Amino acid sequence: MHAYANPARFLGLARPITPWLFWGGLLLLITGALCGLFLSPADYLQGESVRILYVHVPSAWLGMGGWVGISIAALMQMVWRHPLAGVAGRAIAVPGALFTALCLVTGSIWGRPTWGTWWEWDGRMTSMLVLLFLYFGYIALARASAADGRGIGDNGGISRVTAIFALVGAVNLPIINRSVVWWNSLHQGPSITVRGSSIDGSILWPLGLTLLGFSLWFGAIVLMRMRAILAENKIEARLARMARDGE
Template identity: 55%
Template sequence: MHRFANPARFLRIARWATPLTLALGLVLTTAGLVIGLFFSPPDYQQGESVRIMYVHVPAAWLASGGYLGLAIASAAALIWRHPLATIAARAIAPVGAAFAAICLMSGSLWGKPTWGTYWVWDARLTSMLVLLFLYLGYLALSAAEGERGNDRKGAAILALIGAVNLPIIKYSVEWWNTLHQGASVSILSGKSAMAPEMLAPLLISVAGFSFLFSAIVLMRMRAMLAEQRVEARSRRLAEAVA
C-alpha cells in the first residue's frame, strides 16, 4: 500500500480509473433504479413505498462505509504520514456527508407511510444523524486547521473517535428495541430474507452507488492534487522573483 501513496503513481492510476468507475456507476445505478422502481414487485406489507429502499439502503451502506474509509485514511495520516492520506480523507468527507443526508431524507420519506411520521428518535435514525454531524464536524475542523496552516491532526483524531459510532449504527436494531427493521441482507453470511426479484436490483443499485462514490472521490483527489501543484508552482515563482 505504501507505493500507492506516491502522488504521481496515484495520478497515473486515477486517470483511467476515474472514467471507468464513473461509467460503471452511471450504468449500474440507472439499471438498478429502473428495475427497482418500475419492474420489481411491491412489498406485501409496505406496498409501493418499499421502492424507496433502492435509494435508501445503498445510501446508508455507503454513508457508513465512507466514514470507515475516512477513519482509515485519517489513521494512515497520523501513523504513517502518507502523502495522500489526508487528501483521501478530505475527498471522502463531503461525499460521505451527502450520502448520509440522502439516507436520512429517504428514510424520512419511507417512515411516513410505514410508521406514520417522518421522524422518530429511533436508535438507528439517531445514530445515523450523529454520523452526519461527525462528517460535518470533520469538514469544519479540517477547513479551520487548513486556514491556520496546520496539518489537520485534530480533524483526523475526530474521525477516529467518530468511528465508534459505526458499530452502534450496525447493531442498534439488535441492542435496543427500535422501530427500524433489522437487516434483510447479510454481507458477511451471504444470506438474504428478500425475494430474488427485489434483491437483484438492490444489489445492482448498491454496486452502482459504490462506483459513483469512488468516482467522485477520485475526481476530488485529482483536483486537490492539481491545486497543490498550482500552489507549489506559485510559491516557487514568487521566491524566484523575490
C-alpha cells in the same frame, strides 16, 4: 502502499480508472433504478413505497462506508505518515456526508407512509443523524487545518487532531449497525444477515445493481476530488513560488 505515496504515480493510476468507475457506476445504478421501478414487484405491506429501498440502502451503506474509509485514511496518516492519507480523507468526507443526508431524507420520506411519521428519535435514526454531524465536524476541521498548513507534507494534508477525530468517530459505526438489535427501535431489524436474507429475491436483485453502481460512482467521485485537491495544492505552491521569485 508507499509505492503510491508519490502523487505523480498515484495520478498516473487514478486518471485512467476514474472514467471506468464513473460511467460503469452510472450505468449500473440507472439500470438498477429502472429495474427497481418497473420490474420488481411491490411489497405485500408497504406497497409501492418499498422502491425507495433501492436508493436508501446504498446511501446508508456509502454513508457508513465513507466513514470507514476516512478512519483507514486517518490510521494511515497517524502510523505510516502516508502523504496522500489526508487528501483521501478530505476527498471522502463530502460525498460521505451527502449520502448520509440522502439516507436520512429517503428514510424520512419512506417513514411517513409506512410508519406514519417523518421522524422519531429511535436508536437507528438518532445514531445516523450523529454520523451526519460527525461528517460536518470532520469537514470543518479538515478544511481549517489544510488551509493553514498544519497538515503533514505539502500535499494538502490534514492535522493530526482531525485524524484523531476521525478515529474516535468510528465508535459510532458499530452503534449504528447494532442499534436495531440492542434497543427496541421503530426501524426494523436487519434484513440481510449471515444467515440469509428476509428480502424476497424478486425485490432483492435490483438492490445489488444499485448498491454496486452507487459504490463505483462513489469511488469515481473520491478519485476526482483527490485529483482536484492535489491540483489545487500544485497551483498554490506555484503561486507562492512566483510571488517569492517576483520579490
